[in-house]
Amino acid sequence: MVMAPHVSSRHDAPGGVKAVLGPTNTGKTHLAIERLCAHSSGMIGFPLRLLAREVYDRVCHIKGEKNVALITGEERIDPPNARYLLCTAEAMPIMDRSMAFVAIDEAQLAADRERGHVFTDRLLHARGREETMILGSSTLEPMVKALVPAVEIVTRPRFSTLTHAGAKKISRVPPRSAIVAFSAEQVYAIAEMLRRFRGGAAVVMGALSPQTRNAQVALYQSGEVDYLVATDAIGMGLNLDVEHVAFAGLSKFDGQRQRRLTTAEMAQIAGRAGRHQKDGTFGTLSGSGAHDSEFEPEEIYAIEEHRFPPLTKLFWREPEPRFDSIETLINALESPPLRPELAPAPKAIDLSVLKRLAEDPAVAGTVRGSAQVERFWEVCRLPDFRQQGVETHSRFVARLWQDLRTGELGADFVAAQIAQLDRTGGDIHTLQGRIAAIRSWAYIAQRPDWVLARDEMAARARAVEARLSDALHGKLTERFINRRTAVLMKKLGPDSGLLSVRLEDEEVLVEGEHIGSLRGFAFKVDPGARLSDRKLLLSAAEKHLASLLETRADALADAIHAGSAEISLDAGTLMWDAEPIATLSEGRSILAPVLVPERTLDAIPGPSRKALVAALETWLEQALEPLSPLAKLDEASRAEDAGPDLRALLITLVEHGGMTSREQSGVDRLDKQRRTMLARLGVRVGTLDVFVPAMLRPRPMDLWRQLARIAGKKTASSAPETDMPPALPATQHGHVPGYRNLGKQLVRLDMAEKLLREAHEARGTGKARDFKLDPARAVSMGLTTSSYSRLLRLGGFQPIMPRPLAEGAHGPPAPVRWRWRPPRRQTQQERPAAVRKDSAFAALADMVR
Template identity: 45%
Template sequence: MNFQNQNASPRVLSGRNVTAILGPTNTGKTHLAIERMVAHSSGIIGLPLRLLAREVYSRVVAKVGEHHVALITGEEKIAPPGARFSVCTVEAMPREADVAFVAIDEVQLAADLERGHIFTDRILHLRGREETLLLGAGTMRGILEKLLPGLSVITRPRMSVLTYSGSRKITRLPRRSAIVAFSSDEVYAIGELIRRQRGGVAVVLGALSPRTRNAQVALYQSGDVDYLVATDAIGMGLNLDVDHVAFAQNRKFDGFQYRDLNPAELGQIAGRAGRHLRDGTFGVTGQVDPFADELVHRIEAHEFDPVKVLQWRTASFDLSSVDALKASLDTPPPVDGLTRALPAADAKVLEFLSREGDVRALAEGRERVGLLWEACVLPDYRRIAPAQHAEIVGAVFSDLARMGHVDEDYMAEQVKRASSTEGDIDTLSQRIAQIRTWTFVSHRPGWLADATHWQEKTREIEDSLSDALHERLTKRFVDRRTSVLMKRLRENAMPEAEISPVGEVLVEGHHVGEMLGFRFTADRSAEGEDARAVKAAAQKALAAEFETRADRFAASGNGDLALDSDGLLRWLGQPIATLVAGEDALKPRIVLLADEQLTGPARDKVAARAERFVTYQVESLLKPLVDLRDTESLSGMARGIAFQLAENFGVLNRRTVAEDVRALDQDARASLRRLGVRFGAYHIFVPALIKPAPAGLLSLLWALKNDAKDKPGYGDVVTALAAGRTSIVTDPAFEKAFYGLAGYRNLGRRAVRVDILERLADLIRPALSWKPGTGARPEGGYDGAAFVVTPAMMSILGATADDMEAILKGLGYRGEPKPAEEVAAHLKALDEAAAEKDATQKAEEAKPAEPVAEGADAATQTEAAATQPNEEVAVEPAVAETPEEPSAPEAEIEPDATPETAAEAPASETPAEKPAGEEEEEEEEPKPVLIWRQARFDGRKRHGAGKGNPRQQARGRQERDGAQKRGKPHRKDGEKPGFKRKGAPHRPREERPARIDPDSPFAKLAALKDQLKK
């Protein structure tokens, strides 16, 4: 309950900038409101039912995305940060909202005795800055124009024709009919009758939870049942494919008395028949007398008595005391056209609680009285006596007043009582009503200490109860039946049968089943002797159909066939065969889904066409893989690698085949490349297979071979690949093989596409190959043997700094944490040295060449070059022992910052000035930066990514072999240079002459001297 402006005087707003869209059902009013709302920058729409709010929420989400739409009802709240549009029940709408657009649906409910005052309040007070729409029946025109001067009214005609069809027996109602009754007993009785006679029925009651009602509506909408039994809940805008509405009752209890439905109410319900441009009919059934001609005319022409007054209750509550609050509820309406509403449920609860001494003692002061009134708003979902409901409200208020929140133990006890899913339909319905009460409590701000926990708990219980209730309803009302058709079949030993062009099998004009592909599915209505008669008649009609369909299928093109991710082969959408694993993963077996009537040559035709299509799919989508498996142009080690690629569906970790790849000569590599193979830094793979269609087929074939179609993740990873994701967060529940089949590699918590990893290698390679003093430092370069993570690396992977750490470690790199200041200083020094060197070179090139003194030898020139302060001397790196991993904590670079900026200006070093009087907060230490180096292998530095670099291993072997040939002892793994083993003479390492950069001016001087000597 919103208590803002509680003491404001009652007022009625004008109708300026307000438009009323009025008309009968099926005029597209709600659709128009949705279109108008999303055209504005912000908006809110109020609907009469939570179920309808859910439907509209889904439609708005489909247009603008779920991050922009909120759903707010008494029992549910989905409110993304920054949501621009809100879909609410009218009760959950605020009295004031700063939005551009406002729409209120079914405004004729403002005349309802129970809920009308809430609709009236929103109609009079809630406005959009730019546009306000009031949607409802044409009967509201006069009263709205009276209450809202300046109102603009637009009337819309019905899109289809509504016609009265008279009275029919329930068992003779046409398919796609809705039968309307107003008591649960009558609904259940009708459902039982239709189940026995026509097969099944869906049930929609106002007492059902929204989840159960959705499930029952889906049962009807999907065509599983052709009949719907409902109360007048279907009259409130639910979009159903109903062709005929039959009234089995025309009296209902409105909360105060039993009465006949008025013509407007009958028209509202009858208007559910027909949808969009499809015409509909309505009539009566059961014990209801046929409608009078005058009533029929009014319903067909949508001519109803105008609404004279709207229910009204003040929104300016006097919270000074309980008695003052009760008195304020009796405030008379401020203008003509409004009538004071009868005491609603909240007012009745307040009346009961005001007699309780404990409650009155706690309700002292404006704040406590407001709290009491807020508690009285708790809905009575169970429809119990006011005194019983008041007892629950009193307990909630006492806890709020004494403790500031509802007692956790009391909440737990009440929730536990409603958690059992055992019992019949009525028992489960009562439990759902009970848990909805506590779901409402959990969504009230400030009522619970741990609101999130109870919201999840009550939602879980309500969903489980709703599912159990749907199961009970389906089991009771959707069973096999004995139909009128079966009665006629019993009169004939062999009734005539036929099959329609669309596959519907008819026996004496009645539906008995469908022909899907090469399978006949019998109608579930037949049992026992009747079933055998129906089957015999259907087989007679289908005898020639199997032959005809086999010929059509054999001549069909590839465009008519499709292979689903579940392994089903479909022809024009109908299942024909399914794939099962064969001996060769690329050659699955085909199992036809056909009845025994498909035999002989006809069956052979179908099997051959299905096999040709599957073979075509494999050979076209997986051609590179088939070529690798079947090629005769490869031999030796190249043939072995091709075999391994075929066995591993086109992706190999380079580490696992490092020795094999090293043994390949250039011709073998070229042959493999011609077959589509790419030799990457981390993987040997076939890029053509990293596409959605080939990856999906590979996943299917692997799942068939490993019986993994039902394992988590099947299809999900391929979907991510189809969306163009370069990397995805891995799900531990998924089968890991599915990532590899789609061309991803699991690294830490992310899976990265293997071709994207090669782009990462392209960024790392220049940083590792660069040496200080050889030119400008490339992005990411550090000291010639290490690199730092750059934003470009993270960008191509779609990864965070934490992800990059795990990815690089998985690729074989090791991270060394260094202080951010040290890294920044080092990078700055390298850049300054490169710039200074570049400037010196330009200056030297601009000077005339100086004569070289006679007698100067090369050694002198070399020494001079080596001692220049602005030149760096490149020396061979000594083979050092593998250092231990640092124990300091590792850190990462923020994804939106470069390593330099991350090191130079950490946020903790430049705190903003704090206002006077605030305590100085302790500065955080800057995070270290990870310096990444290639991992060691056999005690030597590796120049390639991945474990077991073939080039480095080969060079290591050459050095060891040469040392043994020269009679030198071979240094074991892990020994430092100059290490003296027991029994081996110590041989000091020879100093190697420094190499001069050939592009330096000193090298040019040395070359000039040599020319002069010659």
């Protein structure tokens, strides 16, 4: 005989029971969370996995992840020492754990045809040791008083006012609105209209995965779209910043028939408008074609005043049936309650599947013994996530039972089923089907006695669901959100001057919508801009571009003066933000180029442009500072006491980057005073070359090459930009500035002079005319023997080859010895060549002499 339900039938609880009742937006759930955290342990049962996850994150922030568990059909995060459990109502482990605090949310769902019996059971039996809280609508009050002795009733008023706003066309529905429809087809049709006329809408339906619903809600909450189109799933647990709720219809199919919504159901949905102390409105959508799309006066009164008919029955089903046989189980589940407040639960999907498979001998014949009957019932209770009806779901359960009746599912089999669903291609409907299927496998993988390697398989299923949810979110966004139209409709009228334009990093945003990029001072239009939006968006950008450029120019000028501007000089062009902002052209001398601003700077307002150009000239002066040794030579070449020979040499050095061959320099014609002036200017007179050592560095050399090209000077090859090593392989381009050619190798001028100086020092230490040289330094520089030998020959050193060993003699060959022969240099002014007496210039030659 089935026992009448009573409070202490399974769990005696000395703690008091409090029922906190009231309409939406009364802070009931927030109160339950506060009471949960005030106890040493606790558990709350929620109607939705989405809501359980949201509260889990909040409690983790307060109590720490190690102390909080999330238990739902498809997801289980259960640390070993968890003291706070956030669950779906079906997954609450009320038999396994004793908690100081227990709460059940949205308890009025005990009157729901499909899930009501679960909430009724929790209302009757879920108890905390110290405190129990029942949260729900005020319509539940008489049932709670009748079923829960000594319950304390607390009624909470709504924080904000809810007002009827009448019917509105879809074009007149205000921003920050939710439009509620009662079929997927109607949701898609409304979302499509909003995409065309208002830029789009987020979509929320019960068939979406929690992750997809969260992502769509985030689009709305962030303000990316101003409209939300949803089914009645919005009425349960979704806390949104909605100012108006518009009903596309007032009837729905409840699984058995098409019926008008009850006033309590209307209020549950309409109550999403207005959060906390912000008032909200509700109404209907005119022109939707529904015959029942207007509220009756008594319905408006009931919703605004929160006055609804009380519940007179709650659905009940035997929570602890006997498992002697399938027939006994079915009889127990269909047995009537013995309390007048309770009504038999309608045939839910799990019971329908059980009865359908009980009629199949091939399945029922495999279920023998109470243990197998209980296990079979657990398999039949697999939720129908795919919503395909009893027949289709029964076939899936039957196949699952054939694998589970003899043991657990193998990890390889489960992994293969999960992998088969791990495909993110397809349309919205296809992705929804895969998400529903993977939720089934996530539920299966959570069962501890159904799957081997449960934790690994559950993690795989969640990962696949996350990927599919991301793909579905992308498809919904792509189909139902036209971002550019949304931007245009955020302001009334076509005046683009009203649109907000701002610069974020390099993106130009009109009302937050990317329309192009600003690199340097050049605005580039987004090539993906739609033709229908392009004219207005570009007009808005142009009207605001001057102020953006002015701000950008002032910031760059300030950065230049502060020494923090990231400007580079490349091939005679000043680059900033990877864009040219000025170029250098030929000036009065090679070291004084003229700065020419790019035409993109013309859009900058006058004062800011002038200040920026002045700052760029200051930057250029500082950037050319490495060429100051050449600038000193250039200045000295104009001095009166320089003399013609020194002046010619200085001009040659400036034009050749601070280096020239000694043989062509005329330095030997300089007197002692001019040589002293040359040395003070930082010029070194070497054996082979006259050069400025300070110029033999990568940065000065690179700058001189750029300026030389601007001035039309030929530079056959480029020196290394990051380094100037002592020696380089010879290139086919010929001469490299700063290096002397030794055939197959090049040696830097100062290094060549150092080697020749060491050779002279070696020559001076011995009395013999010939001497030996240690090639160690040349080798350390990377010079080969032949290159070193050629350098010495150029410097006036002649090798004396050793005699070969006598026939039959053995041992190392004698080292090469060297002898120096000074080069003949013309130290006096050369005598003019003789002029023939019959020449036309003979008389002039006599006058010169």
